[in-house]
Amino acid sequence: MFDKKKLNFWRLAFIFTGFTLLVLVYLWNSPQEPKSKMMGESMGNMMKQMHVTNMTIYDLLTSEREKQASMSEMHSHHQNQSPIIFKLNFLTTSIIFLLLPFIIGGAIILAIVWIKIV
Amino acid sequence: MNVRFDFIMHWLWAIVWALLALSGFGMVGAKHGWLVNFNYATADFVHRLSAAVFVVLTFVSIAYEVFRNIKKDTKNLAWFVIGRSGYQLFTFITTLILIITGALIWICSEFNMSAVGFALLIHEYISYIALASVIWHIYKKCHALLSLKKPEAKLQKG
Amino acid sequence: MLQKTWVKIFIWFMAIFFFFLASGVVISVLRPGPSENEAMSFMMGMMSAMDSSMMGVAMNIEHDNALQAVIALSASIALPVMVLSVAAGIGIRLWQRRDRNV
Incomplete structure (x- = not known):
C-alpha cells in the first residue's frame, strides 16, 4: 500500500489529516458558544426541508406566479449596484445560457459516438 | 517549448475548478462560512x-473532442479533461450535472x-x-508530484 | 514540460490547495454547530451579496428584458440543437465505422 511512488501523496495526506484532526479537537474542546437554532444545515439541506420534502414531479414543472409581487418589491431594492455589476451579470448570464444548448448537444453527440454497442 | 493544448486545458480547468470550489464550499452554509470569511459578496462574484x-472551457473541450471524432483522430490525449473512459468520463458527467443544476439555480426566480x-x-x-x-485523482497521478530537489527524476508514462 | 521548475511548483501548489479544500470541507462538516454569531454573519453576508454583488441582480431576471430575450433564445434553440446533435452523433458514428470496416 505504501508504495514508494505514492510517497508524496501519503506525505500530503498525513500532513492534512493531522491538521484536520488537530483543528477539530481544538474546536470541540474550546468553550462552546450558544448554538444557533437556525442555519445549522447547508443551504441545500435547508431548502430540502423547506420545499423538497413534500414535492412531486408535477410541482417541478409548474411555476408559482404569486411570487411576482414580492419579486418586484425586491427589484426596486436592488437598484444600488454599480453598472459594472449589471454588465458582468449580463455577460456571464448570456455566455452561460447561450452555450448551454451547445454543451448539451455536444454531450449528446459524444454519448452517441462513445457508446459501445455489444 | 512545446506546449500541448490538452496540458493547458487541464491546468486552466484545475485553476477555475479550484476557484469555483473555494467560493462555492464557502457558500454552502453557516458552518462553512469561515472558508470565505463570510464575505459572500466577493465569493458570489468569483463564483459567477x-x-x-x-462553461466556456467545457464548451471548448467538448467542441475539440467532437472535431477530433470527426477527423477520426484516435490519438490518446493524456492530459485532456474529458474522454470516453475512466476519470475523464467521470469529470464529463459531473461537469454536465454541475453546469445544468447551476444554470437552474442561476435563474431561480423563474422556477x-x-x-x-x-x-x-x-449541486x-x-x-x-x-x-x-x-x-483520488491526485493519488492516481501522484507521479506528477515530482520532487523539487532532484531535477533528474524520471517521469513515468501512464 | 513537467521538468520545468515552475510547473513542478505549480502542480504542488494545486495539489496542496485541493488538500486544503478537502480538509476545510471535512472540518466544516464535523465541527460543532454554528454559533449564533456565525449564523448572523452568514445571513448578513448573504444580504450583502444580494445588495452589492451579482446575486441580487440575477434574482431580478424577470425584470430584465434583454436577459429574458437571451434565455428565451437559448430555450428556443435548445430543442433543435438537441435533435441536430442526435443526427450528427449518428452521422459521426457511421462515418467512423465506414472506414474501420473497409
Whole structure:
C-alpha cells in the first residue's frame, strides 16, 4: 500500500489529516458558544426541508406566479449596484445560457459516438 | 517549448475548478462560512465569473473532442479533461450535472423554490463527490508530484 | 514540460490547495454547530451579496428584458440543437465505422 511512488501523496495526506484532526479537537474542546437554532444545515439541506420534502414531479414543472409581487418589491431594492455589476451579470448570464444548448448537444453527440454497442 | 493544448486545458480547468470550489464550499452554509470569511459578496462574484469561464472551457473541450471524432483522430490525449473512459468520463458527467443544476439555480426566480432546492441539493452533493474524486485523482497521478530537489527524476508514462 | 521548475511548483501548489479544500470541507462538516454569531454573519453576508454583488441582480431576471430575450433564445434553440446533435452523433458514428470496416 505504501508504495514508494505514492510517497508524496501519503506525505500530503498525513500532513492534512493531522491538521484536520488537530483543528477539530481544538474546536470541540474550546468553550462552546450558544448554538444557533437556525442555519445549522447547508443551504441545500435547508431548502430540502423547506420545499423538497413534500414535492412531486408535477410541482417541478409548474411555476408559482404569486411570487411576482414580492419579486418586484425586491427589484426596486436592488437598484444600488454599480453598472459594472449589471454588465458582468449580463455577460456571464448570456455566455452561460447561450452555450448551454451547445454543451448539451455536444454531450449528446459524444454519448452517441462513445457508446459501445455489444 | 512545446506546449500541448490538452496540458493547458487541464491546468486552466484545475485553476477555475479550484476557484469555483473555494467560493462555492464557502457558500454552502453557516458552518462553512469561515472558508470565505463570510464575505459572500466577493465569493458570489468569483463564483459567477469563474462559472462563465468554466462553461466556456467545457464548451471548448467538448467542441475539440467532437472535431477530433470527426477527423477520426484516435490519438490518446493524456492530459485532456474529458474522454470516453475512466476519470475523464467521470469529470464529463459531473461537469454536465454541475453546469445544468447551476444554470437552474442561476435563474431561480423563474422556477418555483422546490425545483431550486432540489437543484441546490444535487449541486452540493455532486461537488462533494467531485472534490473527493480530485483527491483520488491526485493519488492516481501522484507521479506528477515530482520532487523539487532532484531535477533528474524520471517521469513515468501512464 | 513537467521538468520545468515552475510547473513542478505549480502542480504542488494545486495539489496542496485541493488538500486544503478537502480538509476545510471535512472540518466544516464535523465541527460543532454554528454559533449564533456565525449564523448572523452568514445571513448578513448573504444580504450583502444580494445588495452589492451579482446575486441580487440575477434574482431580478424577470425584470430584465434583454436577459429574458437571451434565455428565451437559448430555450428556443435548445430543442433543435438537441435533435441536430442526435443526427450528427449518428452521422459521426457511421462515418467512423465506414472506414474501420473497409
